[in-house]
Amino acid sequence: MVSNEELHVIGQSILHGEVYVSGAKNAALPILCASLLTPETIVLKNVPELNDVKTVIELLKQFGVKVSKNPKEIIIQSNDINNTEASYDLVKTMRASILVLGPLITRFGEAKVSLPGGCSIGQRPIDQHIKCLKAMGAEIQIEHGFVIAKSKRLKGTYIKPDMITVTGTENLMMAATLAKGQTILDNAACEPEIVDLANFLIKMGAKINGHGTNRIKIDGVDYLGGADYKISPDRIEAGTFMCALAATSGSITLLDVNPLEMTATLKKLHEAGLQIEIGNNWLKCNMYKRPNPVNINTSEYPGLATDMQAQFMAVNTIANGTSFIKENIFENRYMHVPELKRLGANIIIDGNNSIIKGVNYLSGTIVKATDLRASASLVIAALAAKGETRIESIYHLDRGYEKMEKKLSMLGANIKRISKRIAE
Numbered sequence: 001m002v003s004n005e006e007l008h009v010i011g012q013s014i015l016h017g018e019v020y021v022s023g024a025k026n027a028a029l030p031i032l033c034a035s036l037l038t039p040e041t042i043v044l045k046n047v048p049e050l051n052d053v054k055t056v057i058e059l060l061k062q063f064g065v066k067v068s069k070n071p072k073e074i075i076i077q078s079n080d081i082n083n084t085e086a087s088y089d090l091v092k093t094m095r096a097s098i099l100v101l102g103p104l105i106t107r108f109g110e111a112k113v114s115l116p117g118g119c120s121i122g123q124r125p126i127d128q129h130i131k132c133l134k135a136m137g138a139e140i141q142i143e144h145g146f147v148i149a150k151s152k153r154l155k156g157t158y159i160k161p162d163m164i165t166v167t168g169t170e171n172l173m174m175a176a177t178l179a180k181g182q183t184i185l186d187n188a189a190c191e192p193e194i195v196d197l198a199n200f201l202i203k204m205g206a207k208i209n210g211h212g213t214n215r216i217k218i219d220g221v222d223y224l225g226g227a228d229y230k231i232s233p234d235r236i237e238a239g240t241f242m243c244a245l246a247a248t249s250g251s252i253t254l255l256d257v258n259p260l261e262m263t264a265t266l267k268k269l270h271e272a273g274l275q276i277e278i279g280n281n282w283l284k285c286n287m288y289k290r291p292n293p294v295n296i297n298t299s300e301y302p303g304l305a306t307d308m309q310a311q312f313m314a315v316n317t318i319a320n321g322t323s324f325i326k327e328n329i330f331e332n333r334y335m336h337v338p339e340l341k342r343l344g345a346n347i348i349i350d351g352n353n354s355i356i357k358g359v360n361y362l363s364g365t366i367v368k369a370t371d372l373r374a375s376a377s378l379v380i381a382a383l384a385a386k387g388e389t390r391i392e393s394i395y396h397l398d399r400g401y402e403k404m405e406k407k408l409s410m411l412g413a414n415i416k417r418i419s420k421r422i423a424e
């Protein structure tokens with residue numbers, strides 16, 4: 001028997017209370033991969049309990065990395081690496097597995113990583129990762145669905161990806177830490193997760209400047225040591241909970257957040273009608289009206305994150321007017337739209353544009369999650385809808401949100417995880 005879990009939501013609860021935001025998934029994944037860069041011990045705190053984190057730990061163990069856990073920490077030792085091949089069965093479940101490529105090639109001079117394959121939100125090629133690693137001296141072939149890389153010591157040089165790529169910037173920054181000489185990484189992504197990774201690498205002994213800007217300078221060193229590090233808060237999880245409040249009503253306080261990293265999201269939530277009190281590591285939010293429609297134009301940081309697009313769309317479905325969303329990063333990030341329309345939303349898609357005409361209410365029904373942020377969008381819509389909504393395939397949600405239904409229940413939402421036994 002296979003169990004397929006669902007979330008059952010009875011909508012229109014008022015939300016109230018406090019919620020702790022977990023460590024950032026998109027910082028934890030590259031930082032876990034960066035632990036390959038040293039034989040010494042790495043101790044990580046505030047690592048979120050997510051399926052993607054479990055996947056990257058399984059991947060590290062494939063190389064011979066020793067990983068142990070206690071309730072507060074993950075302890076990692078890469079002092080006995082006996083394999084540098086990342087298998088398809090793990091890489092296919094998580095594209096971020098490509099983040100082992102930079103560390104493996106720069107420390108061990110070889111790597112064989114399965115091509116990640118497509119995913120529901122777009123092609124998501126890795127041509128820029130490869131182009132720039134080749135510029136640093138790596139010999140890279142693509143054979144039988146694998147990236148096969150070999151290199152004597154990488155050479156620091158000027159590299160500039162054709163477009164801003166988050167994991168591309170992370171892979172190249174990690175590769176440059178042990179290269180010979182200086183690397184200038186131009187057109188670099190500026191996301192806070194890049195800064196978190198850079199701060200971790202610097203604690204290991206890397207020489208990095210300019211992280212958080214579009215030009216990062218890395219002076220290669222011969223060796224990186226161990227480090228203790230606490231993962232920064234997840235700005236996307238925080239924004240997701242605030243969108244849930246915007247689509248329902250009540251008063252919630254988010255704890256362990258960094259408001260300075262959320263400027264674009266906070267501006268849009270304020271526009272939607274959320275009253276927000278900003279602390280140094282907390283946000284107190286009130287919502288007692290139907291949301292205003294907000295127009296969204298996704299862009300690289302510090303613009304409005306593409307990872308927040310689906311959540312804002314859910315809020316817009318019941319707003320008191322029409323809104324326009326333009327998805328500029330991925331070519332197919334509207335998989336949540338057909339499911340939102342099943343709940344009664346009025347959305348028209350035209351290429352990467354969408355027009356959302358706010359309806360007075362959504363009506364609960366059965367919907368299916370298709371990708372991580374689409375799942376979050378469906379949870380938000382279900383919390384706003386009249387009646388019961390059942391969300392299938394919620395393994396997508398579990399990739400990037402830690403105990404979401406538990407956190408929402410603590411805030412007063414009527415949401416339960418149900419295991420549906422299905423015949424094989």
Ligand code: EPZ
Pocket residue numbers: 025026029095096122123124125126127128129130163164165166167168306307329330331372373400
């Ligand atoms: C990271 O993906 C995040 N994942 C994504 O979060 C996020 O949506 C994305 O950045 C954009 O912010 C992680 O950090 C693990 P990109 P990534 O390379 O690095 C094109 C989530 O929901 N491109 O910045 O894969 C690419 O197709 C996930 O948590 C190339 O063409 O995204 C896309 O259109 C989803 N060639 C654009 O650049 C390349 O070599 C930006 O992609 C690399 C990228």
